Amino acid sequence: MILLExxxxxxxxxxxxxxxGNAVISLLERISVEQMRWVAPQDFAAAIGFAYLTPGxxxxxxxxxxxxxxxxxxxxxxxxxxxxIPWSLSVLAAFQIRRYIQHPWLQGFGLGxxxxxxxxxxxxxxxxxxxxxxxxxxxxxxxxxxxxxxFTRVSPILILIGATLLGAVIGPPPG
Amino acid sequence: xxLPQLWWLFIKIGLAAFGGLGVxxxxxxxxxxxxxxxxxxxxxxxxxxxxxxLPGSTGVQVVGYLGYRLGGWPGAALATLGFxxxxxxxxxxxxxxxxEITAGLGRVATxxxxxxxxxxxxxxxxxxxxxxxxxxxxxxxxxxxxxACALGIAxxxxxxxxxxxxxxxxxxxxxxxxxxPAPKSFRPKEKETER
Numbered sequence: 213m214i215l216l217e218x219x220x221x222x223x224x225x226x227x228x229x230x231x232x233g234n235a236v237i238s239l240l241e242r243i244s245v246e247q248m249r250w251v252a253p254q255d256f257a258a259a260i261g262f263a264y265l266t267p268g269x270x271x272x273x274x275x276x277x278x279x280x281x282x283x284x285x286x287x288x289x290x291x292x293x294x295x296x297i298p299w300s301l302s303v304l305a306a307f308q309i310r311r312y313i314q315h316p317w318l319q320g321f322g323l324g325x326x327x328x329x330x331x332x333x334x335x336x337x338x339x340x341x342x343x344x345x346x347x348x349x350x351x352x353x354x355x356x357x358x359x360x361x362x363f364t365r366v367s368p369i370l371i372l373i374g375a376t377l378l379g380a381v382i383g384p385p386p387g
Numbered sequence: 388x389x390l391p392q393l394w395w396l397f398i399k400i401g402l403a404a405f406g407g408l409g410v411x412x413x414x415x416x417x418x419x420x421x422x423x424x425x426x427x428x429x430x431x432x433x434x435x436x437x438x439x440x441l442p443g444s445t446g447v448q449v450v451g452y453l454g455y456r457l458g459g460w461p462g463a464a465l466a467t468l469g470f471x472x473x474x475x476x477x478x479x480x481x482x483x484x485x486x487e488i489t490a491g492l493g494r495v496a497t498x499x500x501x502x503x504x505x506x507x508x509x510x511x512x513x514x515x516x517x518x519x520x521x522x523x524x525x526x527x528x529x530x531x532x533x534x535a536c537a538l539g540i541a542x543x544x545x546x547x548x549x550x551x552x553x554x555x556x557x558x559x560x561x562x563x564x565x566x567x568p569a570p571k572s573f574r575p576k577e578k579e580t581e582r
Contacts, residue, residue: 305438333409340508358513
């Protein structure tokens with residue numbers, strides 16, 4: 213029964229995540245901490261921290277909550293619940309939009325929306341920068357990463373590993 | 388590109404997609420646009436545009452959308468399963484070891500995470516530039532991009548609304564955004580006689 217609850221609630225949460233996973237973090241907290249009591253408040257905070265610490269989407273938090281609620285089966289159920297419907301919708305969109313992509317309205321929509329989509333990435337840059345760039349040291353790391361990604365063919369993965377090690381080894385404490 | 392290759396590529400992307408959507412886009416751009424040339428920057432922007440309008444995790448949706456472009460429904464499924472696999476396994480390990488880890492994650496975590504996040508921000512700016520070059524070609528486009536960014540930061544407006552509003556502006560005023568000539572079947576007849 214708890215598996216069905218997990219699936220339905222996570223599916224519901226995913227259907228309300230307009231604009232991406234970050235849009236439903238507070239709803240996720242309300243349902244999984246206050247309403248269903250699947251996890252304690254401090255567990256939820258740790259889950260969000262883990263999701264930022266690991267690669268992949270923020271809603272992978274669901275895997276953690278599902279595991280705490282109902283073990284391995286809960287983890288699988290919550291993960292499928294939170295990703296299945298949005299994934300199906302996007303593949304359906306790819307399928308349909310390809311058929312009508314030459315239509316003038318869809319062309320116009322794409323032309324106007326594309327710059328907005330690029331601009332929206334700036335919000336993420338701003339949020340990441342506000343957290344990470346606590347002092348000049350991290351500003352230098354960000355600048356170096358930008359220069360490497362812009363002008364060289366160094367793999368982004370190597371840049372990320374290098375920056376993490378630099379932060380861990382010689383990163384001054386924030387402040 | 389074969390389906391196993393697609394699957395493996397998205398496992399690699401999923402393994403390195405720290406910081407969510409930004410790095411995911413950077414890696415897709417690097418592997419599929421620059422290295423393998425099976426997609427273009429415009430394809431990525433298109434995937435972002437339409438998945439931003441749909442509810443759910445945008446990263447998973449962009450991967451599903453582009454996976455479909457590369458290999459139909461099987462491609463979409465394999466790309467997404469590959470993309471989510473590393474994150475799922477890592478979170479599972481963290482869930483099992485949860486009590487031990489919360490005690491141990493101490494002083495090293497914050498500077499390391501800050502270094503990582505700073506690099507993510509830098510890489511994302513380079514990705515914005517490369518995706519933006521074909522997408523933002525006019526003055527109006529530049530204004531829309533800057534307005535979307537500013538409105539999102541200052542008023543925390545939902546991205547889906549901003550994309551929808553910009554898209555409608557594009558339907559109404561396509562020439563502002565450097566409309567490409569419409570294909571013959573859709574071109575209104577009077578346009579032909581105008582000149």
